[in-house]
Amino acid sequence: MIDDAARVRRIDDAARVRRIDDAARVRRPAWVRSRFGLSLPALLTVLVLGGLCGLCGDAPDASDASVGVGIPAHREVSAGLARTPPMGWNSWNLRGAAVSAVDIRAAADALVATGMRDAGYRYVTIDDGWMFPARDEHGTLIADPGRFPGGIAALARYVHARGLRLGIYESPGRTTCQGRPGSYGHEAHDAVTFAAWGVDYLKYDACSYPGLRPAGTSARAWLVAGFTRMRNALDATGRPIVYSINPSSSGDPAGERAWSWAPSVANLWRVTNDHAPCWATVLPMDYYPGVCTSDSFDPASAWASEGGPGHWNDLDMLAVGLTPSAVNPDVENLASLATGRVSNQLDDIEARTELSVWSMFASALIAGNDLTTMSPATRTMLTNRAVLAIDQDPLGGPASRRGGDSWDGLSVWTRPLAGGDTAVLVVNRGDTRRAADLPGSPLALRANPAGYEIADLWTGRLTRPAGTVPTLSVDLAPHEAALLRLTPVGRTAG
Ligand code: GLA
Numbered sequence: 251m252i253d254d255a256a257r258v259r260r261i262d263d264a265a266r267v268r269r270i271d272d273a274a275r276v277r278r279p280a281w282v283r284s285r286f287g288l289s290l291p292a293l294l295t296v297l298v299l300g301g302l303c304g305l306c307g308d309a310p311d312a313s314d315a316s317v318g319v320g321i322p323a324h325r326e327v328s329a330g331l332a333r334t335p336p337m338g339w340n341s342w343n344l345r346g347a348a349v350s351a352v353d354i355r356a357a358a359d360a361l362v363a364t365g366m367r368d369a370g371y372r373y374v375t376i377d378d379g380w381m382f383p384a385r386d387e388h389g390t391l392i393a394d395p396g397r398f399p400g401g402i403a404a405l406a407r408y409v410h411a412r413g414l415r416l417g418i419y420e421s422p423g424r425t426t427c428q429g430r431p432g433s434y435g436h437e438a439h440d441a442v443t444f445a446a447w448g449v450d451y452l453k454y455d456a457c458s459y460p461g462l463r464p465a466g467t468s469a470r471a472w473l474v475a476g477f478t479r480m481r482n483a484l485d486a487t488g489r490p491i492v493y494s495i496n497p498s499s500s501g502d503p504a505g506e507r508a509w510s511w512a513p514s515v516a517n518l519w520r521v522t523n524d525h526a527p528c529w530a531t532v533l534p535m536d537y538y539p540g541v542c543t544s545d546s547f548d549p550a551s552a553w554a555s556e557g558g559p560g561h562w563n564d565l566d567m568l569a570v571g572l573t574p575s576a577v578n579p580d581v582e583n584l585a586s587l588a589t590g591r592v593s594n595q596l597d598d599i600e601a602r603t604e605l606s607v608w609s610m611f612a613s614a615l616i617a618g619n620d621l622t623t624m625s626p627a628t629r630t631m632l633t634n635r636a637v638l639a640i641d642q643d644p645l646g647g648p649a650s651r652r653g654g655d656s657w658d659g660l661s662v663w664t665r666p667l668a669g670g671d672t673a674v675l676v677v678n679r680g681d682t683r684r685a686a687d688l689p690g691s692p693l694a695l696r697a698n699p700a701g702y703e704i705a706d707l708w709t710g711r712l713t714r715p716a717g718t719v720p721t722l723s724v725d726l727a728p729h730e731a732a733l734l735r736l737t738p739v740g741r742t743a744g
Contacts, residue, residue: 331492332517334642335562335614336451338373338417339366343567343618346578347379347428350397351405358409360621367414369633370642371617373451373492374409375417376402381430389436390443391420406448417451417492418444422476423458432458433480441483444491451492454480454516473497474511481515494564494614496520513561518614521549525566526585527577528594529729530679533587541588543569543596543604544679544729547661550611554663555648557612562646564614570601571619571628598627602708603677603731605631609641610649610663610675610733636707637733643667649675652693658686660726664693670741674734678726685726690719700739707733714739 339357341349358374361367380402382392393402406416420440421432433440433454444452454477463472477495484491495516512519522540530544540546546565557563574582574593585594596604608615617632624632631637645668652662659680665673672695678684695702697718704713704720708731715721724732 331490331560332562333559334644334646335557335612336373336492336494336518337370337615337638337641338375338415338451339371339617339621340375340377340417340453340567341618342377343569343572343578343581344576344620345377345379346580347430348397349376349379351400352397354405355408356622358412358414361414362412364621364624364629365633366617366621366629367412369635370638371615371632372413373415373417373616375419375451375453375616376405377419377453378426378428378455379430380419381426383430385431385436389439391431391436391440402447402449410448415450416448417453417494418447418449419453419455420480421455421457421459422480423456423460423462425458427455427457434459434462434476437479437483438486441480441487441491444484445487445489449489449491451494452480452484453494453496455496456498470511474515477512477515492517494518496564498523513556513558517560518562518564520566521553521563522546522566524581524584525569526581526588526594527569527572527596528585528589528591529596529600531588533590535588538588540566541584543600543607544677545588547607547677547679550607550613551649551651551663554611554650557648558646559644562612562614565608565611567616567618568604568608569596570604570617570632571624572596573619576620576623597729598631599727600729601628602631603729605634605637606675606708606731606733607677609637610665610673612641612643612646612649615641634707636705636710636735640665640667640673640707640733640735643673649673650694653688657688657692659684660686660688660724662688662693664695667735670738672736674722674736675731676722676724676726676734677731678728681728683725683727686724688722688724690717690721693722695719695736696738698738698741702736703739705735705737707735 339361341353341357345353354374354376361371361374380393380398382394386392398405402418409416420426422434423432424434425432456473459476460469460472463469477497481493484493493516495512497512498520523538524541525546526541528542531542535541539549550563550565553563573595582594586592615638619628645666647666649663649665652664661677661679663675667673674693676688699718701714701716701718702720704715704722720736722734726732
């Protein structure tokens with residue numbers, strides 16, 4: 251039961267933490283790195299905090315004035331993290347709070363075997379439920395010994411050995427959404443623990459935190475303070491750890507305004523509440539934006555311009571491939587609440603649309619389905635490199651809505667890509683088939699003397715319509731999307 255805590259306290263164990271030497275990750279100057287993969291100040295902190303958790307203390311107060319001046323510059327500027335939206339797999343949608351090391355190892359192996367790792371899915375994240383209900387006598391988090399008998403550091407080594415990275419979950423509250431120990435008042439200690447274990451990604455989820463807000467502090471200031479505290483604690487460890495926040499899991503509408511401050515604090519932030527495998531919410535839901543796939547389009551569109559290299563909107567884990575027989579009951583219940591149906595899942599057309607929308611809006615792409623049993627169709631769509639390249643486009647440009655809320659009954663967005671290409675997304679949100687010819691000028695396409703080559707990223711079909719500005723012809727089944735890449739013929743990249 252105390253295996254993990256012991257690991258953190260012993261520097262010789264931290265020495266076994268394997269770092270992933272990926273060119274995309276920043277190489278820190280040698281003087282700030284130790285051979286343990288932690289900065290020297292962080293190592294000293296490990297030593298001190300191992301025995302003196304009394305120093306962790308309570309979290310500092312956050313008055314509006316104090317947090318108003320304290321937001322540091324974008325973290326990624328110094329750390330170079332998440333230059334494109336993080337991709338990976340998360341345990342919540344499949345296993346819920348019952349997640350175990352067996353699940354994480356199986357997901358890691360499947361990411362490799364299915365080709366998903368090589369398509370870009372690198373982060374394997376252990377969501378809520380991994381902790382033992384109490385910290386150890388030194389205040390250190392302990393992984394549930396029954397489900398994680400080897401501890402988290404061993405799991406990190408397993409994951410790293412497969413060219414993947416390990417993500418973990420915590421909350422700024424006293425408890426997580428599943429009632430496990432939260433990081434409130436333990437931020438520095440937990441950050442050092444995660445770094446020593448070899449964690450590469452933290453999902454930090456508001457849960458009970460808004461309930462701790464002192465009188466006289468605004469909801470926004472309280473959120474900023476709580477999420478900034480952990481971000482600073484992560485920075486202090488010296489280990490590059492992607493910081494993914496969810497300010498809205500508390501159901502607090504203030505969390506939904508995260509985009510006004512989150513880009514300065516985190517690498518990605520949720521713009522929707524929890525997402526479930528359903529196409530559209532049909533029943534009244536109390537404050538639940540984004541539960542079904544098509545509910546996510548408007549929040550995604552509204553905040554598209556807040557994303558960019560190092561800081562991304564997060565539309566939540568993909569519902570692609572989730573089946574009624576392999577889904578966390580909490581997630582299934584959410585879909586049922588939204589649709590009034592007992593059994594919910596996206597069909598393949600809807601799943602392709604979801605992936606198109608998430609990619610168009612440069613969301614994190616975090617799968618949550620059972621990778622060991624997924625259908626060939628699901629695997630093929632999750633590894634469609636032409637679609638993933640839209641998500642991962644290095645420019646990180648925003649998608650803009652064209653033609654208003656409905657253009658011939660369709661929803662249309664365009665997005666500039668690196669090298670001068672343009673992505674166009676056309677979605678038929680309705681329940682009947684729709685065909686349309688969309689002229690290029692309202693799409694804000696610039697005239698190109700030799701015209702455009704158009705790649706349909708799902709069918710692979712290439713066309714070269716006449717004219718300097720093409721008209722796009724689409725014919726879409728209910729809930730279907732066309733994701734197109736337009737390349738100006740004869741124009742050199744850049
Ligand atoms: C919240 C989050 C989910 C998941 C659960 C775990 O609901 O939004 O993504 O992490 O907590 O309890």
